[in-house]
Amino acid sequence: MGNHKNAAKPTIVPLALLQATTIGPSRQLVAQPAGRVLLALGMLLICFLGGCVTVYQPLVGLQRPTVVDPQQDNFAGQKIRVRCLPEQNLNSKQAQVLCTKISTMFSNQGAIVQTVVPSERGTSELDDTEGLPDLTIDTKVRLVAEQSSVLLVMASVWTLTLVPQIVEYTFDHEVTIRDRDGFALVTATLSARFIRYFGAGVWAVNGLLDWLVRSPDEKLGGNVGSQDFSRDLYRQLSQLAFTANMRARVMRSFAQTPGVQPALPPQENP
Amino acid sequence: METLVFLVVMSFVVLLQRSSDPSAGVLRSKQDSRNLECQRISQAEAHARHPVAVPEPAARTTGAVTDALDCQRLYMREGERPARDELVLSSMRHDVAELIATAAAKIPKGQSAVWHVDAFYPDQAVASKVAVAARTQMADMGFTVSDRVPLLAAGDIAVLGRMPPQQAYAVACSRYEAQGLLDDNHVFLGFMIVDAREGQLHAGLCRQGQWTWLR
Numbered sequence: 001m002g003n004h005k006n007a008a009k010p011t012i013v014p015l016a017l018l019q020a021t022t023i024g025p026s027r028q029l030v031a032q033p034a035g036r037v038l039l040a041l042g043m044l045l046i047c048f049l050g051g052c053v054t055v056y057q058p059l060v061g062l063q064r065p066t067v068v069d070p071q072q073d074n075f076a077g078q079k080i081r082v083r084c085l086p087e088q089n090l091n092s093k094q095a096q097v098l099c100t101k102i103s104t105m106f107s108n109q110g111a112i113v114q115t116v117v118p119s120e121r122g123t124s125e126l127d128d129t130e131g132l133p134d135l136t137i138d139t140k141v142r143l144v145a146e147q148s149s150v151l152l153v154m155a156s157v158w159t160l161t162l163v164p165q166i167v168e169y170t171f172d173h174e175v176t177i178r179d180r181d182g183f184a185l186v187t188a189t190l191s192a193r194f195i196r197y198f199g200a201g202v203w204a205v206n207g208l209l210d211w212l213v214r215s216p217d218e219k220l221g222g223n224v225g226s227q228d229f230s231r232d233l234y235r236q237l238s239q240l241a242f243t244a245n246m247r248a249r250v251m252r253s254f255a256q257t258p259g260v261q262p263a264l265p266p267q268e269n270p
Numbered sequence: 271m272e273t274l275v276f277l278v279v280m281s282f283v284v285l286l287q288r289s290s291d292p293s294a295g296v297l298r299s300k301q302d303s304r305n306l307e308c309q310r311i312s313q314a315e316a317h318a319r320h321p322v323a324v325p326e327p328a329a330r331t332t333g334a335v336t337d338a339l340d341c342q343r344l345y346m347r348e349g350e351r352p353a354r355d356e357l358v359l360s361s362m363r364h365d366v367a368e369l370i371a372t373a374a375a376k377i378p379k380g381q382s383a384v385w386h387v388d389a390f391y392p393d394q395a396v397a398s399k400v401a402v403a404a405r406t407q408m409a410d411m412g413f414t415v416s417d418r419v420p421l422l423a424a425g426d427i428a429v430l431g432r433m434p435p436q437q438a439y440a441v442a443c444s445r446y447e448a449q450g451l452l453d454d455n456h457v458f459l460g461f462m463i464v465d466a467r468e469g470q471l472h473a474g475l476c477r478q479g480q481w482t483w484l485r
Contacts, residue, residue: 031436055293055294055295057292057293057294057303057308058304059308059309059310059339060307060308060309061302063307063348064360065348065356065357065467065469066353066357066469067354067357067466067467067468068467068468069467074467090288113472120285144310145310145337152284154282157285159277159280159281162277162278162280162281163277163280163281163284164284166284166288191309191310193308193339194291195293197289201281203343205296206296209296214299217300217301218299218300218301220293220294220295220300239469242465242467242468243468243469243470246464246468246470247470247472247473247485249464250464250472250483250485251483251485253436253483254436254483269370
């Protein structure tokens with residue numbers, strides 16, 4: 001438990017989400033105020049000089065087990081519309097990047113995907129306008145907590161980063177999946193926590209542990225946090241979409257959607 | 271030399287302070303961290319749940335928001351049982367209650383019904399758990415629940431087993447009616463998964479020879 005800055009303030013742009021899926025965890029963008037930019041530059045400098053370690057911890061929703069294998073054709077012929085809604089902590093460009101990644105994931109599973117990123121002015125950019133989608137997936141990302149300690153920053157600077165600076169962020173990824181009539185089939189909140197350690201000491205100790213002690217699955221250094229988060233997010237999104245798809249089919253008593261011939265494996269019947 | 275000792279001591283102090291953090295690190299493996307279910311809650315809520323560990327929020331605040339990370343150890347550790355079983359069983363209570371309420375709404379008001387309940391799931395142990403949970407919950411809610419499950423003849427089952435689920439349950443329902451296994455005031459509530467890749471329960475209601483999918 002600890003104090004943190006008011007999450008409602010639009011201070012942080014960097015999306016751990018985007019960092020996790022696109023950029024490395026050590027690259028961070030900070031919002032417009034000059035002080036914050038300087039702080040970010042300072043942190044980047046420390047990263048280059050001393051090293052950063054970003055630890056990812058899945059919170060509610062993200063650590064649930066999944067059955068769907070994202071490598072399989074789980075949505076063959078399904079039309080899925082992915083809408084990434086820009087928020088205070090996610091501008092249109094970042095939302096577009098997120099949407100593209102999610103779109104690629106569903107395309108790889110056989111879906112025909114449209115992406116929509118409503119712009120900050122209220123209009124929306126639609127890649128493809130052909131027909132109503134079977135599923136519409138709305139995603140919103142919110143920074144819900146940001147914690148750091150000024151004392152620790154001072155101690156870190158004073159000890160030449162042997163004592164690490166620690167900054168942590170918690171993001172909520174809110175997902176709502178609707179059917180073609182707009183009925184909400186599934187809603188879920190996927191929470192992720194990222195703890196970023198800046199400092200030569202922690203970087204060296206972690207590097208040694210990764211090298212000498214930890215098994216490949218247990219490593220924490222490098223890009224591992226990003227990869228783990230991406231894997232969890234993609235699995236959960238796939239499972240949620242699959243759940244929504246099955247729920248939609250059951251609710252319309254398996255009436256076929258024109259043009260879609262989903263194959264159902266045989267099940268244990270009464 | 272003193273400076274070096276001081277720096278090392280400082281590092282250990284920080285490390286010790288982080289020892290209670292639920293994230294992976296020097297003292298906690300990633301696997302251990304994943305076996306915790308954590309969520310961020312307000313300090314007031316955290317105090318209500320853990321009054322000894324979390325102090326009451328100050329009456330006067332300086333504008334800073336305080337919160338807590340509340341972690342519970344998972345009842346079954348990751349990988350201890352199949353993912354699908356874990357998904358179904360972890361939300362069973364909620365799902366079954368929701369489906370019972372939906373099923374009950376399908377019976378016209380003022381009409382009494384005797385409920386027969388069964389579950390269809392690849393793992394027989396899980397199927398039994400779901401069926402028993404549903405029967406118990408329904409009995410608690412005041413429904414008349416039978417412990418008998420209508421059974422079809424072996425020939426029927428052989429034919430039904432070759433049908434896709436969307437047809438099989440409807441045909442089974444009409445066979446229940448045709449064979450007199452369910453009369454007019456007896457209804458059958460079935461819980462099942464339809465696709466091997468899903469981790470949620472569906473349900474259907476068989477009443478007067480008509481099968482209705484509930485969710």
